Amino acid sequence: MIRETPEISAGSMADIAFLLLIFFLVTTTMDVDSGIVRKLPPPLDKNITPPKIIKRNIYTVLINSADMILITVKGQEPKPGNIKTLRRDVKEFLRPHYPDNPNFPEVEDLVLEINGRKIPYHKSKGIVSMQNDRGTSYKIYIHVQNELAGAVRELRDELSQQYYGMTFKELLKSDEKAAKQIQKAVPMAISEAEPADFGGSK
Amino acid sequence: MSKFKKDGKKKLPAISTASLPDIIFMLLFFFMVATVMREVELKVKVTAPDASEVQKLEDKSLVSPIYIGKPTKALQAKWGDEDRIQLNDAFAEVNEIRPFVEEKIAKIAEYKRKKHMISMKVDENAKMGIVTDVKQELRDANALKINYSTRKGFDAKK
Numbered sequence: 091m092i093r094e095t096p097e098i099s100a101g102s103m104a105d106i107a108f109l110l111l112i113f114f115l116v117t118t119t120m121d122v123d124s125g126i127v128r129k130l131p132p133p134l135d136k137n138i139t140p141p142k143i144i145k146r147n148i149y150t151v152l153i154n155s156a157d158m159i160l161i162t163v164k165g166q167e168p169k170p171g172n173i174k175t176l177r178r179d180v181k182e183f184l185r186p187h188y189p190d191n192p193n194f195p196e197v198e199d200l201v202l203e204i205n206g207r208k209i210p211y212h213k214s215k216g217i218v219s220m221q222n223d224r225g226t227s228y229k230i231y232i233h234v235q236n237e238l239a240g241a242v243r244e245l246r247d248e249l250s251q252q253y254y255g256m257t258f259k260e261l262l263k264s265d266e267k268a269a270k271q272i273q274k275a276v277p278m279a280i281s282e283a284e285p286a287d288f289g290g291s292k
Numbered sequence: 293m294s295k296f297k298k299d300g301k302k303k304l305p306a307i308s309t310a311s312l313p314d315i316i317f318m319l320l321f322f323f324m325v326a327t328v329m330r331e332v333e334l335k336v337k338v339t340a341p342d343a344s345e346v347q348k349l350e351d352k353s354l355v356s357p358i359y360i361g362k363p364t365k366a367l368q369a370k371w372g373d374e375d376r377i378q379l380n381d382a383f384a385e386v387n388e389i390r391p392f393v394e395e396k397i398a399k400i401a402e403y404k405r406k407k408h409m410i411s412m413k414v415d416e417n418a419k420m421g422i423v424t425d426v427k428q429e430l431r432d433a434n435a436l437k438i439n440y441s442t443r444k445g446f447d448a449k450k
Contacts, residue, residue, distance in 0.1 A: 104309070107316040114323035123349045123357075123411055125340075125441040133431045173448050224421030228414050229341045231423075232440055236343040237448055243345055285424045 126235055134284070147195040149183045149218045151176075151234060155225025159234065165193060173233055180241035184279065186214040202271050204253045211275050221283040238280050246276045332381040336361035341416035343442035354407050355439070356396040358389070360422060361415030375418045377426065386425045393433040413441045 150162040151171060159171030163183070171179075187194040195216030202209045218238055222231055246258040250272050254261050262269040338361045349355050359378040363371040377384050379392045397408055410430060414423055430438065 100313070104313040104316055107313050107320055111316055111320045111323065114320065114327055118323055118327045123352070123355060123439070123441060124346045124444070125349070125411065125439045126343055126345060127347050127409075127437070127439045130427060130431050130436040130438060132434070132436060177448060222420050222424075224419065224424065226420040227416070228418045228420060228423055229416035231420055232341040232343055232416070232442060233446065233448065235440065236345050236442075236446060239345040285428065 126232065126239060128235070131281075143217060144196065144215075146192070147215045147217055149180065149216060151218060151220045151238075153220075153222040153226045153230060153234060155223040157227055157230040159230075173230075173237060176234065176237040177241045177244070180218055180238055181244060184214055184216045184218070184241060184245060184276075186212045188212040200275060202275055204268070204271060209253075213275055213277075214279075217279045217281055219281050219283055224285075235280075239278075242276060242278050242280070246272050249275055332357075332378075334359065334378070335363060335367055335381070335383060336376055336378050336415070337364050338413050338415045339417075340413065340441050340443045342444065342446035343440075344444065344446045346442055346444060347439075349409065349411065349439060351407070354400060354404060355409050355411045356393070357411045357413050357441075358392075358426060359413045360418050360426065362417075375415070375422050377422070386422075386429055389426060389429040390433040393430065393435045397435075407437075408435065409437045409439055410435050411439045411441050 145164040148164070150160075152160040152162065154160070159173065159176070160168055161171040161179070162168040183194065186197050188197050190197060195214050197212040198215055200211045200213045202211045220234065220238070243258065250256060250258040250261050250269075253272075254265075254268060256264070258269065258272060261272065336359050338359055360375055361378075362368070362373050363376055363383075371383060377386065377389075379388060384392070393410070397405055400408055412423070412426070427438070430436070
């Protein structure tokens with residue numbers, strides 16, 4: 091005699107699906123990779139001598155193996171730097187000073203095209219040079235990079251606010267051409283020194 | 293005399309839950325598709341340093357990670373506790389970076405190659421020596437766009 095197979099209840103299907111759902115909910119990591127984006131200089135060409143940069147235009151940030159910062163600017167005694175004030179100091183250094191002030195970097199005349207108008211601008215030729223030891227910790231290196239990037243970003247924001255009434259980030263999204271003008275006026279003037287051999291033989 | 297006089301005895305009909313599994317399945321499929329399992333097993337311990345001036349990386353397929361840090365506890369007996377480089381899922385030496393970069397670039401469609409980026413996932417306690425070596429090697433390999441992977445939340449004033 092054939093027995094009728096009883097129907098399987100589908101009532102618990104929702105529970106099973108819930109269980110799976112919760113598993114995937116928990117394991118999903120929607121982490122987007124984020125960080126400080128930098129461009130490395132192309133490899134050195136021995137035939138080309140790097141352009142000479144006047145001492146006055148360089149702001150040197152040196153980090154030693156004990157993670158201490160030393161700031162050197164022309165005309166001043168080298169002084170220990172502080173991560174708390176670094177951003178403010180770098181901003182002050184990179185802000186164009188016109189008319190020419192021997193205590194600050196040279197300025198270069200530039201014409202910006204803003205909203206169809208030509209506006210004269212004095213771009214600072216200042217460069218921040220960063221140098222670190224092999225024993226420097228990565229953490230302090232990133233913190234200094236962060237502050238330098240922050241200084242440039244804030245200067246760009248100021249200019250962008252003045253002419254377009256929005257931050258540089260917003261401008262980059264809405265009007266790339268205008269953002270290029272701001273970038274031209276405030277370049278990312280951060281350079282890293284070629285790694286030097288400290289006492290090693292090669 | 294209202295037309296819509298309530299029929300006191302009628303009960304509210306129960307809401308059918310028959311479609312509940314379907315809804316749940318839909319959500320389930322969404323999360324199954326969205327879930328990205330980590331492709332490589334980390335052999336080094338990486339705690340990214342914190343920073344505030346961060347940018348998001350958009351297209352993951354254009355980013356190749358390089359991990360630098362100390363080997364995990366279980367691997368320290370064999371590999372020591374010096375900072376090491378991990379490419380794909382194996383420890384590597386500095387001179388293996390160039391083939392690694394070339395291999396990664398070859399996998400990308402030609403018109404997108406310019407956007408290729410190296411993401412440096414370096415432990416905050418690592419020393420700059422090894423990072424500088426890697427950077428020099430990347431320059432020679434012509435992989436100039438790099439990203440220092442960081443966490444959010446740094447405030448220099450604190």
